[in-house]
Amino acid sequence: MLELWADGAAKSALVEFAARAVDSVAPEERVAVFDNDGTLWCEKPAYIQLDFLVRRIAEQVARDPALATEQPYTAAASGDLGWFGDAVTKHYDGDDSDLKLLAKAVLSANATITTEEHAARVNAFFADAKHPTLGRPYTACGYAPMIELLRYLESFGFTNYIVSGGGRDFMRPVTTSMYGVPPERVIGSSVGLIFQNGELLTTAQPEFLNDGPVKPVRIWARVGRRPIFAAGNSNGDIEMLQYTAAGSGPSLALLVHHDDAEREFAYDAGAESALQHVEKAGWTRASMRDDWKTVFSD
Amino acid sequence: MLELWADGAAKSALVEFAARAVDSVAPEERVAVFDNDGTLWCEKPAYIQLDFLVRRIAEQVARDPALATEQPYTAAASGDLGWFGDAVTKHYDGDDSDLKLLAKAVLSANATITTEEHAARVNAFFADAKHPTLGRPYTACGYAPMIELLRYLESFGFTNYIVSGGGRDFMRPVTTSMYGVPPERVIGSSVGLIFQNGELLTTAQPEFLNDGPVKPVRIWARVGRRPIFAAGNSNGDIEMLQYTAAGSGPSLALLVHHDDAEREFAYDAGAESALQHVEKAGWTRASMRDDWKTVFSD
Structure with missing residues (x-):
């Protein structure tokens, strides 16, 4: 398992965390949350x-x-x-x-x-629709090691949620086939809906912008449990990772670092503060270049 | 199964619906939603x-x-x-x-x-805390035939959600033990939360009043699927029942009718319009007096 992850600190942290969780956390509390843009799928050159x-x-x-x-x-x-x-x-x-x-x-x-x-x-x-520079369909722009990690955590009884700043109803149609995460476990930004003649209609009114401190609030609203695993890649994930790491039992906060200009994109912009937290708060950094044997599946 | 339900139109409708659902609805789309106050537990003399x-x-x-x-x-x-x-x-x-x-x-x-x-x-x-007139603990004020119905639907692959005007975080601590419905499947009214120092704090700001037309909106927000079964008892459930009944496949809209002054309470107040929909829209009425062999478990 985790065959797409190179041996190293990140992979060891994941393996050790999963073992600790199984030992000491009830199955229903094994909740894992994943940001989407830049964490599960490619967010460059544009969302x-x-x-x-x-x-x-x-x-x-x-x-x-x-x-x-x-x-x-x-x-x-x-x-x-x-x-x-x-x-x-x-x-x-x-x-x-x-x-x-x-x-x-x-x-x-x-x-x-x-x-x-x-x-x-x-x-x-x-x-x-295809990715403008990678040439692959967007549905093939998910990161293979992260999809492997979703399956890995499930094998230890985890329930995975997506918690993204992206649109809830933009992600839902593809999350089951891309990630094995069904619509009821997709938390994202939303517009208000109205009920009319038996149907729900979209409006142009913003409801939630699911980013930053809004993420832990929406996690509680939707799940009613504090996650014990969280993965993100940018400053907008800091609070979700903090919320996860502040729990009383085992937890893991994983930050995907885009340092692979050759196979994907290299950028720290928008992640500067999150990267500082890796050192300060003991989060785990996943280097795309060093920790992932491959980026996309073929 | 459904041994607490007397033979009659309501029980027949439930049995026939479950069979149709299994025949023609994918398991992940077998979503059932239940109001709580007056539908799963007693709401009189006060919530x-x-x-x-x-x-x-x-x-x-x-x-x-x-x-x-x-x-x-x-x-x-x-x-x-x-x-x-x-x-x-x-x-x-x-x-x-x-x-x-x-x-x-x-x-x-x-x-x-x-x-x-x-x-x-x-x-x-x-x-x-005990019910003021029934004398039983509130945790024993759930309706036994409805709890049996939750298990019955689960046995056909349904996933049950609670969709109540009551407080989301007031219900969550007891829904698993009372109803077998975990916190992530409890949809209710809420106050805003704020994130501070790794913790989520309650505020005095209202967020959602989960009643009437808000119910189908929150169902979509949380589940991302249209339910095929809905149970309610009051005017505040009308839109949720309409949303369910307006789906293209098999569906059942069940209205619990409080007509049992002897074993529980008899009242139509707050349900007048919903009761009219039973006739107009072909919903199924469950008479507490006639369709339930017992009201509470002993």
């Missing part, structure tokens, strides 16, 4: 969900060309994907103006359809 | 949670007698439980003033403690 949303925004502007006078519809219509990245960069530089336009468009992109229709749009996207 | 909250409010005023100048602390201090019932009656008569005072006190009654401390308070309450 997979952003590709889904930009395609939808382009579709909206194609149907209603009058929209093209405003951002982000102008950029989507002209295929100027740089604008979307710049909106985020400008936000980090203190200028929220483009990000606000983007957020508004993103929230309304899939509004006022049933949850079933939303799932159909997501399925249509994943049926043929 | 069990109200007893928990009034005791806590009395405790607060005992520690800080200055609180007694305001309602509901005055009533709690003097043991005037009638005030609490009157607050609700006045609300139905269009006067919200007392209910607002009550809601404020209820929200702050267990604020600013960890989720673990909250669970300990709930456990302490259930350890010795």
Whole structure:
């Protein structure tokens, strides 16, 4: 087991933790939580969900060309994907103006359809969308060693949850086939829904942005137990990892480190503070370059 | 099986539905949702949670007698439980003033403690609190035929959830032992939580009031599937039953009817509209008097 993990500190920590958990933690308390973007699947050069949303925004502007006078519809219509990245960069530089336009468009992109229709749009996207630089289908962009880890923990009686800043209903249609994690164990960001004539309709109202300190709150809301294992890769996972590590029994907080420019991407941006916690708080770092024998399955 | 159910239309409907579900619905889609107050356990003469909250409010005023100048602390201090019932009656008569005072006190009654401390308070309450007229412990106030139904559906591969207007974290400590439903499958009303120093703390801010049209929304949020079985007893369950019945495959919407003054309580108040739906929408009515051989286990 864990054959895709190279011998080393990370693999040893996982093996020792699983043994301790089986010895001293009741099966129903063996709860493991995994971030998704950058932890279970690739998040560069852009979030997979952003590709889904930009395609939808382009579709909206194609149907209603009058929209093209405003951002982000102008950029989507002209295929100027740089604008979307710049909106985020400008936000980090203190200028929220483009990000606000983007957020508004993103929230309304899939509004006022049933949850079933939303799932159909997501399925249509994943049926043929490919990663822009890796060339593989997005559904093959999951990290093989992490998927192996999901199965490994299950073999010790763990129940796995996904706890992501990504959209709950964007992930759900593919988490069972990609990760073996069913919809009821997917915790993510969401828009409000309304009930009408027997159906649930999406709205453009934000409900939860499942990031940072919101993650432990939503874990409790959904699970009602404190996890004993958590895996993340960025600053938005810090509180989830802290919550897990603060439990009274055995626990493991794992941080996936993107240091593999050759096989995936190398970046610390957005993870600086999380990486500092590895030293300060005794978390376990998984180096993609050194700890993973392979990144993707073939 | 279903030995506590008398032969009749309700029992037949349950048996036929279970057989149809097994024939034509994938196991993971066999989702059943149960309201709690009045559906799984007794809700008269007052919600069990109200007893928990009034005791806590009395405790607060005992520690800080200055609180007694305001309602509901005055009533709690003097043991005037009638005030609490009157607050609700006045609300139905269009006067919200007392209910607002009550809601404020209820929200702050267990604020600013960890989720673990909250669970300990709930456990302490259930350890010795008894039903005021039935004389039995609250933990023995679950309806035996409904608990039998939970097991019956499980035997056909169903996964049961509780979907209640009651407090999520008030129910969770007892749902496993009373109903065999673990915390991750308890959906209820909630206050906001905040994350601080590795712990989750309760606040006095309302988050969800899980009633009426909110129920199907929270079911989707938590489960990501439309249930095929739903049981309720009041107007607050109508939308959950409609959502269930509007699915494309086999479904059953069950309404527990409190018509048994001798063994429990007889009341249609708060269920008038739901009872009308039984006729209009083809839901199944379970008469406590006629369909249940016994109400409580002994």
